[in-house]
Amino acid sequence: MSQTIPNHVPMSQFSVRASQLLIGEKSLDEIAVMLGKDVFYAYDSAVINQKIQQFRQNMPDRIKLHYAIKANPYPPLVGRMVGWVDGFDVASHREMLVALQSGMPASEISFAGPAKQLPELAAAIVAGVTLNIESMTELARVIDLGKELRQLPKVSFRVNPAFELKASGMKMGGGPKQFGIDEEVLLETLGTLDYDTFDLVGFHIFWGSQNLSQEAICHAHANTFGLASKLVAVTPVRVKSINIGGGLGIPYFMGEKRLDLQPIGENLQHLIGHYQELKDVELVIELGRFLVGEAGIYASRITDIKESRGHTFLMTNGGLHHHLSNSGNFGQVIRKNYPVALGNKMDYPLMEQQVSAVGPLCTPLDVLADKMWLPKAEIGDWLVVFQSGAYGPTASPQDFLSHPRVKEILL
Ligand SMILES: Cc1ncc(COP(=O)(O)O)c(C=O)c1O
Structure with missing residues (x-):
C-alpha cells in the first residue's frame, strides 16, 4: 500500500523518486540543505503553471485570469x-x-x-x-x-x-x-x-x-x-x-x-x-487558492515520538504558528485533516494504527494531523502537509509563543 491516504484525493501533482517526495525535482533533504532549515513551505512552480493551463483550456478565451495575491x-x-x-x-x-x-x-x-x-x-x-x-x-x-x-x-x-x-x-x-x-x-x-x-x-x-x-x-x-x-x-x-x-x-x-x-x-x-x-x-x-494551493507543501521534521495511553504522537518542529489553516482555526467549524504523508517514505506501507502529529506549542490546538494513517515513523522523518500553497505563513500567527518563523522556497 502506498501513502495515498484513504478517502483523500491522491496528491498526484508531485513526483516521487526512491520514496522521496520531490518538489521541483528536489527532495525535502535537499531543500532543507538549500534553505539551511528543516521546517519550510515549498512551492512547485510547474504545478502552478499546470493549474493555470488547466483553467485556460477549459474557459472561453474571453475570460481573463487574475491572481488574488492574498492567497500567497x-x-x-x-x-x-x-x-x-x-x-x-x-x-x-x-x-x-x-x-x-x-x-x-x-x-x-x-x-x-x-x-x-x-x-x-x-x-x-x-x-x-x-x-x-x-x-x-x-x-x-x-x-x-x-x-x-x-x-x-x-x-x-x-x-x-x-x-x-x-x-x-x-x-x-x-x-x-x-x-x-x-x-x-x-x-x-x-x-x-x-x-x-x-x-x-x-x-x-x-x-x-x-x-x-x-x-x-x-x-x-x-x-x-x-x-x-x-x-x-x-x-x-x-x-x-x-x-x-x-x-x-x-x-x-x-x-x-x-x-x-x-x-x-x-x-x-x-x-x-x-x-x-x-x-x-x-x-x-x-x-487565489485554486492556482497556488495544490502547488505547496508544508514540511516539518519529526524530532520525537511519544506514546500516551496507547496513542502515538509524532512531535515535530512545525505547528499552527506556521500553518493556522491546517490546525482548523482559519474559518473551519470543526477541525478536519489535510492530506499528510511522510515525505521520505512515500511508497512505504501504511500502519494499521492511526497516529497524530503535533507541534511545539503549549496548546491542544497545535495539531498537524489527528489520528491519521502513516507509515511507521522514526525520528528524523519528514511530516508533509499537502494543499498548503495558499493561506500559509501570512495567514498564520508566526510570533505566537515566539518560536522560530518558517522559511519559504519556490522551485
Ligand atoms: C475579493 C477576493 N478575491 C479573491 C479571493 C481569493 O479567494 P480564493 O483564494 O478562495 O480564490 C478572496 C478571498 O477571500 C477575496 O475576498
Whole structure:
C-alpha cells in the first residue's frame, strides 16, 4: 500500500523518486540543505503553471485570469506568475507594492478590501491601480484625493449582490455584508454620478470562495451575468471590465473531489453568447487558492515520538504558528485533516494504527494531523502537509509563543 491516504484525493501533482517526495525535482533533504532549515513551505512552480493551463483550456478565451495575491504573496511566486496570468488583485498597500514591483502593469492590478485607509487610496491613485470601491464614502474620498493629487482615479464598484452562493464554501455576497455596495443601492445611484471625476473601469462582483460544486458555481455565474447586464444598462458611460468573481475551491478534506472545470467553462460560453450587451466588456475571473494551493507543501521534521495511553504522537518542529489553516482555526467549524504523508517514505506501507502529529506549542490546538494513517515513523522523518500553497505563513500567527518563523522556497 502506498501513502495515498484513504478517502483523500491522491496528491498526484508531485513526483516521487526512491520514496522521496520531490518538489521541483528536489527532495525535502535537499531543500532543507538549500534553505539551511528543516521546517519550510515549498512551492512547485510547474504545478502552478499546470493549474493555470488547466483553467485556460477549459474557459472561453474571453475570460481573463487574475491572481488574488492574498492567497500567497511570497514575492518570488508573485513574480513567477507575471506573464502566466493577466492581472493581479491585491488586498492591501503592501500587497500592492509587491504586485507593482513584480513587473505586472498597474493597469492590470486591482485593489479590493473593506475599510481602505486614505494613504492606501492615495498610493493606488498615484500608481494607476484600479480601486474596487466598497462604499459611497470611499468613492467620495477617492474623488477628493484624485483632485488633490491631480490624477483621475481608476474605479470599479465592488457589488454586494442580492443573490447568495449555493452549497458550502465561504459566502462573500448576498444579505448584509461588509464587502462592496449593495446592488440595489448601485442600481439607483449609477445614473447620478459625475463620471468626469473618476475613470470608470467597471464592476467587481465577488460572491464567494472555496467552492467545490460545479452546479453552485454555474448558478452564481448565471446570476452574475444577469446582474452585470442590469448594471451596464443603468451606467451612462462605457463599462470596460467586469470581474465576475472567483470561488473555485480545492479539495482539502476526506471525501472532497477536484472541481470539474468543463461544465463551468461551457456554462460561461453559453452566458457569453446570451448576454450580447456585454460583448465589448472585458470579463475577469479572480482566483487565489485554486492556482497556488495544490502547488505547496508544508514540511516539518519529526524530532520525537511519544506514546500516551496507547496513542502515538509524532512531535515535530512545525505547528499552527506556521500553518493556522491546517490546525482548523482559519474559518473551519470543526477541525478536519489535510492530506499528510511522510515525505521520505512515500511508497512505504501504511500502519494499521492511526497516529497524530503535533507541534511545539503549549496548546491542544497545535495539531498537524489527528489520528491519521502513516507509515511507521522514526525520528528524523519528514511530516508533509499537502494543499498548503495558499493561506500559509501570512495567514498564520508566526510570533505566537515566539518560536522560530518558517522559511519559504519556490522551485
Ligand atoms: C475579493 C477576493 N478575491 C479573491 C479571493 C481569493 O479567494 P480564493 O483564494 O478562495 O480564490 C478572496 C478571498 O477571500 C477575496 O475576498
